[in-house]
Amino acid sequence: MRRHLLLIITFAILLPALAVLLVSGFGLMQHEWAMESVARSYVQDMAENVASRLAGIETRKWGSELTSIEIRRFRVFTWGPSLPGWVAVVAADGRILFSSPGADNLAAIWRPNIPIGRAVEIKDREGNLYTIAVNPVSGGDRYVIAAVAWDQLLGPLVRVGRLWPILILLMAVGILLALWALWKWLIVPLRDLVEEIETLRWGKDLPALPDPVAVSEIGSLRTVLYRLARTAVERTLLRNRYVNDIVRVQEGEKSRIARELHDGPIQNITAMIQQIRLSRMAGNGEGMHRHLAIAEETAQVVVRELREMCDELSPPWIDLGLEQAMTELANRLARHYNIFISMDVDDSVELGRERLLSLFRIFQEGVSNAVRHGQATEMRAEVFRKGEAVVFEFHDNGKGFEPDMNYETLRVEGHRGLANMLERMMLVGGRLEVESVPGNGALVRCVMPDIPEAAAV
Numbered sequence: 001m002r003r004h005l006l007l008i009i010t011f012a013i014l015l016p017a018l019a020v021l022l023v024s025g026f027g028l029m030q031h032e033w034a035m036e037s038v039a040r041s042y043v044q045d046m047a048e049n050v051a052s053r054l055a056g057i058e059t060r061k062w063g064s065e066l067t068s069i070e071i072r073r074f075r076v077f078t079w080g081p082s083l084p085g086w087v088a089v090v091a092a093d094g095r096i097l098f099s100s101p102g103a104d105n106l107a108a109i110w111r112p113n114i115p116i117g118r119a120v121e122i123k124d125r126e127g128n129l130y131t132i133a134v135n136p137v138s139g140g141d142r143y144v145i146a147a148v149a150w151d152q153l154l155g156p157l158v159r160v161g162r163l164w165p166i167l168i169l170l171m172a173v174g175i176l177l178a179l180w181a182l183w184k185w186l187i188v189p190l191r192d193l194v195e196e197i198e199t200l201r202w203g204k205d206l207p208a209l210p211d212p213v214a215v216s217e218i219g220s221l222r223t224v225l226y227r228l229a230r231t232a233v234e235r236t237l238l239r240n241r242y243v244n245d246i247v248r249v250q251e252g253e254k255s256r257i258a259r260e261l262h263d264g265p266i267q268n269i270t271a272m273i274q275q276i277r278l279s280r281m282a283g284n285g286e287g288m289h290r291h292l293a294i295a296e297e298t299a300q301v302v303v304r305e306l307r308e309m310c311d312e313l314s315p316p317w318i319d320l321g322l323e324q325a326m327t328e329l330a331n332r333l334a335r336h337y338n339i340f341i342s343m344d345v346d347d348s349v350e351l352g353r354e355r356l357l358s359l360f361r362i363f364q365e366g367v368s369n370a371v372r373h374g375q376a377t378e379m380r381a382e383v384f385r386k387g388e389a390v391v392f393e394f395h396d397n398g399k400g401f402e403p404d405m406n407y408e409t410l411r412v413e414g415h416r417g418l419a420n421m422l423e424r425m426m427l428v429g430g431r432l433e434v435e436s437v438p439g440n441g442a443l444v445r446c447v448m449p450d451i452p453e454a455a456a457v
Contacts, residue, residue, distance in 0.1 A: 013178060014179065024167075042085070043146040046085065051137050051138075055137055084149070087099065087145070092142070108124040119131055128150075131150070132146070132147040185218075203232040203235065207222065207226050264302075265302045275294045275298065276291070276292070339378065366394055381393070385450060386447075389448060396442055399439060400441050
């Protein structure tokens with residue numbers, strides 16, 4: 001049923017309207033028949049009543065010999081019928097012998113072929129409808145004509161009856177216009193939208209802008225669809241950039257490690273090999289011992305450099321716990337960046353390796369950004385418990401900046417350091433807050449739920 005919803009809506013509008021039209025048309029016909037029956041019965045009864053009363057008057061008194069007193073006996077000829085209409089008595093040659101008030105338009109509606117004894121409808125020259133009945137008076141040479149105008153007897157009903165066709169026509173036109181508008185401004189735009197959605201490659205294509213022909217709701221739907229599609233495209237671009245960033249960082253890290261190995265351990269190993277060769281050439285004397293001592297010293301340097309590289313890739317002091325790990329990291333970063341760092345750790349706080357490693361990397365990135373971008377010389381760091389959360393925050397004395405912590409904006413604008421920090425906190429179920437004012441340093445706050453490590457794992 002839902003697949004044919006538009007067709008159902010169309011019929012839901014059309015069928016009741018057709019039912020109204022049919023009922024209205026049938027009612028109009030019944031109305032016409034009822035008015036016709038009332039008018040015919042009225043004039044037929046009036047003609048028969050007057051004819052029967054006139055039958056008692058002697059024939060010799062007809063015409064000019066009928067006195068005014070005798071005419072007054074028939075109030076219908078002096079005052080008119082008690083209901084709208086008029087009555088006239090005519091001779092066989094068509095002369096009007098006498099009539100009630102209002103019979104002046106008899107000539108306008110008289111027809112030679114009007115049937116005797118039966119009421120019929122006749123229109124005058126102006127199109128007004130009359131119901132007329134002709135009844136013979138006893139003797140056959142006189143006739144009583146009774147007539148009534150529909151406007152007089154059934155004036156309001158007639159006017160309403162005349163309005164019915166106009167109202168029905170207006171209703172029919174309104175229904176057709178409504179169906180046309182529904183088809184043009186709703187159904188067609190919806191079909192176009194469905195076809196466009198079916199062919200839309202989500203994350204790659206953008207739909208058309210709002211259709212000016214469609215109703216506002218369809219336009220709003222198109223606007224929302226356009227925004228969603230644009231967001232999907234932006235997310236796709238962002239994901240591609242993110243993947244490229246990851247690949248670029250990985251390749252850069254590989255290049256850095258290769259460069260460090262080439263400039264450090266490999267050179268020292270080459271020098272050590274050279275010393276070993278020289279010791280062979282020197283024989284068993286003092287020269288051999290001197291070259292071997294230099295080779296041993298060089299080997300120790302190589303081991304120390306390799307150990308430092310391993311410590312940088314996977315810090316072993318993380319296993320010592322939160323306080324020792326963060327203190328050792330602060331000391332190393334202070335020596336490396338030539339910055340004073342104070343670290344205060346609440347000894348009651350415990351973190352698992354995953355969350356500790358996140359704080360570890362965030363602190364490395366924060367110190368690097370503070371020195372490189374903010375020219376900071378001092379930093380205060382603290383880990384403490386606040387309510388049901390563990391908070392790690394550090395504040396530098398650098399130049400500061402205006403932070404925007406929208407992840408997508410950070411990625412798009414190239415602030416990969418802050419984006420990585422924010423992502424690390426989201427991965428461990430925490431949040432990252434940055435407060436900074438230009439000229440007043442920056443405060444970075446990491447807030448994580450204080451949950452048991454077994455539940456965190």
